[in-house]
Amino acid sequence: MRILCLGAGALGGYFGGRLAQAGADVSFLVRPGRQAQLAAEGLVIESPFGHARLPIRTLTQAEPGFDIVLLTCKAYDLDGAIEAIRPAMGPGTAVLPVLNGLAHIARLQREFGPEQVLGGLAKIQATLTPAGVVKQLNDWRWLTFGELDGSASPRTQALASLAARAEGMAAEAVPDIMARMWEKLVHLGTSALGTVLMRANTGEIARAPGGVALMHRLLERNAAIAAANGHPVRPGFIEDFRRLFADPAGAYAASMLRDLEAGGRIEADHILGFLLEAARAAGVPHELHEAGYIHAKAYEQRRDAGRLPALQP
Numbered sequence: 681m682r683i684l685c686l687g688a689g690a691l692g693g694y695f696g697g698r699l700a701q702a703g704a705d706v707s708f709l710v711r712p713g714r715q716a717q718l719a720a721e722g723l724v725i726e727s728p729f730g731h732a733r734l735p736i737r738t739l740t741q742a743e744p745g746f747d748i749v750l751l752t753c754k755a756y757d758l759d760g761a762i763e764a765i766r767p768a769m770g771p772g773t774a775v776l777p778v779l780n781g782l783a784h785i786a787r788l789q790r791e792f793g794p795e796q797v798l799g800g801l802a803k804i805q806a807t808l809t810p811a812g813v814v815k816q817l818n819d820w821r822w823l824t825f826g827e828l829d830g831s832a833s834p835r836t837q838a839l840a841s842l843a844a845r846a847e848g849m850a851a852e853a854v855p856d857i858m859a860r861m862w863e864k865l866v867h868l869g870t871s872a873l874g875t876v877l878m879r880a881n882t883g884e885i886a887r888a889p890g891g892v893a894l895m896h897r898l899l900e901r902n903a904a905i906a907a908a909n910g911h912p913v914r915p916g917f918i919e920d921f922r923r924l925f926a927d928p929a930g931a932y933a934a935s936m937l938r939d940l941e942a943g944g945r946i947e948a949d950h951i952l953g954f955l956l957e958a959a960r961a962a963g964v965p966h967e968l969h970e971a972g973y974i975h976a977k978a979y980e981q982r983r984d985a986g987r988l989p990a991l992q993p
């Protein structure tokens with residue numbers, strides 16, 4: 681199986697790198713700046729599952745001949761990424777997006793046809809440092825994917841078998857990927873809304889008066905939105921996440937908070953805007969979703985105007 685990984689950022693670098701390290705045939709479609717960094721340093725991963733410095737194959741123009749395109753861009757780069765992978769999307773090629781959110785699925789289906797699009801999600805905490813190091817921040821390492829029609833296909837089985845050989849990742853092909861993606865949106869939406877709105881990690885929020893109740897309210901509302909869309913979360917999900925958000929020692933924050941604190945771009949519309957619209961459509965109380973979305977959009981205004989406070993070294 682030949683894999684083309686668009687992006688060698690946090691997720692592309694981590695999952696693509698772990699697959700390459702396990703001997704899979706992986707090429708990375710990157711832009712010239714990242715290509716130069718990778719040529720000089722290799723793909724560097726720092727992780728609780730073992731550090732690595734890997735020589736990898738990079739391309740700046742896609743070519744045909746791949747079975748799977750692992751799409752690991754941010755949502756705000758989706759338009760450019762679609763054009764970048766187009767030459768690789770032959771009739772037998774499937775695109776597997778790992779982006780957070782849901783709206784990109786319909787978009788990819790329109791671009792490439794429904795049968796060429798898989799569903800996917802990643803549960804991991806990782807970041808790409810300015811020096812180009814892919815840093816895994818805890819032991820989350822899950823890549824979940826599947827056919828959107830629920831079938832067990834040779835291509836998803838083949839990818840799962842390849843991934844089973846890789847260190848530091850746990851991959852699963854599932855028959856209910858849309859439900860899993862909604863569930864992930866409940867997880868991420870709650871984490872992103874809470875940690876971005878409060879500009880704090882979950883432990884800091886939990887130690888603030890009323891903080892746990894706020895996180896639990898967000899969790900329940902997001903689960904109600906998923907249920908209204910036909911995808912109730914699985915038994916045990918709410919309890920697990922209630923615990924995570926109530927832990928006063930927690931140091932967990934969504935990647936959106938990390939991006940925002942680094943002065944970077946954020947997926948405000950794709951995640952918070954989508955959730956706000958979904959809350960309105962489902963008749964779920966949405967004043968917190970509105971505050972979170974406005975907060976993120978106001979940050980974007982300030983960032984675009986060059987008025988963010990200087991970052992501490």
Ligand SMILES: NC(=O)C1=CN([C@@H]2O[C@H](COP(=O)(O)OP(=O)(O)OC[C@H]3O[C@@H](n4cnc5c(N)ncnc54)[C@H](OP(=O)(O)O)[C@@H]3O)[C@@H](O)[C@H]2O)C=CC1
Nearest residue numbers: 687689690691710711753757760761764779780805806935
């Ligand atoms: N980081 C995390 O912990 C998690 C992130 N996610 C989700 O995964 C997705 C990816 O996030 P993440 O890995 O953090 O993002 P990063 O910004 O770390 O990586 C994205 C990479 O995509 C590359 N890219 C974008 N457009 C193109 C293009 N046209 N051609 C080539 N390369 C391109 C960027 O390259 P360049 O360097 O040139 O800009 C960048 O390195 C997001 O939707 C995020 O919400 C999900 C779970 C956890």
Ligand SMILES: CC(C)(CO)C(=O)C(=O)O
Nearest residue numbers: 803804868871933934935
């Ligand atoms: C898995 C999770 C929720 C990890 O925080 C994430 O997707 C993110 O932070 O972007």
